[in-house]
Amino acid sequence: MCRKLDGAPAAAKTARRKRAALNEVLNTAVEKGYFVKNPLNGIRWNAPAVNEEVDPAAVPNPVQVGRLLAAVGRLRGRGPHLEAFFGCMYYAATRPAEVIHLRREQCHLPETGWGMLNLSRGVVTSGTEWTDDGSAHEVHSLKRRAANATRPVPILHQFVRILLAHIERFGVSPDGRVFRNEAGNYVDPAAYGTTWARARESALTQTEYASGLAKRPYDLRHAGISFCLYSAVDPAECARRAGQSIQVLFRHYAKFLDGVQEQSNRLIEQSMQEWDRISNGSPPVG
Known part of the structure; x- marks a missing residue:
């Protein structure tokens, strides 16, 4: 074995x-x-x-993600259709299977402010010999969740605009899927993997490319989660949005949590300094 x-x-x-x-x-x-x-x-x-720890060297920062997504959009063929697809992995820290299943009715996309993706299922490629109906794909519940479980994930307005523009340009499939291939079927991992490889060659410097930065589309999910942690969001909330347990988050993102601890230490120091000022008779700030 x-x-x-x-x-x-x-x-x-x-x-x-x-x-x-x-x-x-x-x-x-x-x-x-x-x-x-x-x-x-x-x-x-x-x-x-x-x-199991995520390698920080493979995780792109927001500027690098922006370059990569723009490169995807400029590619001929399926590139423009997959720009928002890859954006979901970063801005909502979704798994590819969850993006493939995403329906329009699961997307709350207001004109202003934050939006919401209410994730409920994932599509995996199994092969026709492994499914009951001979299909190459199977729809599963969310990873390690009950069959009817959902996971609401807030999304920045910047990405709300990207999704709205995608839907306006490409529409949705008859069953409401936001992303599909040219034949209207599920997006194939091999196809979007090829597109991602082409985008990396176009968008990254030689040093970035050789380092393995964003080598896999899944690294966009890692980047989304790590940026959430970098922004000092509570780790429990990061884990909830990512659909992970807090234990898995700590195990996979230990190197990024080091930075969160430093930020937390600074916040505690600031609060302690404020209480010292109050105890010495100074009025509270603000």
Whole structure:
């Protein structure tokens, strides 16, 4: 399970995933009476260590994100249609599967002020041989959430305007999806991955490109969450908007939380200085 087909070592996450799949198969065999117990339970195995922390070097800042999104919009073909698609991953810190499923009725897009995306489902590519109806896609509930769970995510007015312009230009699919391919079907990960690769080549400097900055579209989600933390938003609220537990947020974004702690320390110092002034007879500021 720790090897690829060519015999080379598999990535740590791959090894863990393969073992988890085998363990589930054996547990099912126990439930159906084929085995008395799961034989894996008697095997000592040290799982490969996985580095789950997001690398700050791969996370673009707002200026770099702006350049990348503009580059997407300038590309021929599907580029203009995917500019707002990638924008959702950054401005709303959404997962690609959630953006693919996004419907117009889930979008509150006022003329002024903040908007809201009320996320409810995600679309994953499974392959026709793995679905009951032969479709290549499956609609799932939000990750690690109940089937009817929703997640409202506020969005800046700058992105509200981008989404409104996208809908005005491209419309929506018959079932209300905001994003679709040329045939009207679900946006394909391979297709938007190719577009993103072209945008990186166009928008990034040689140094930025070689460093692996924003190498994957998913790095836009990392960038959105990290900017939320950088802005000193409460980590619990960052986790809620991202659809994560606070434990996962701390584990994945530990390096960014260091900066949040520094900002929090400054705020505490300012508050303490204010109370010192009041205790010395000075009137409160403001």
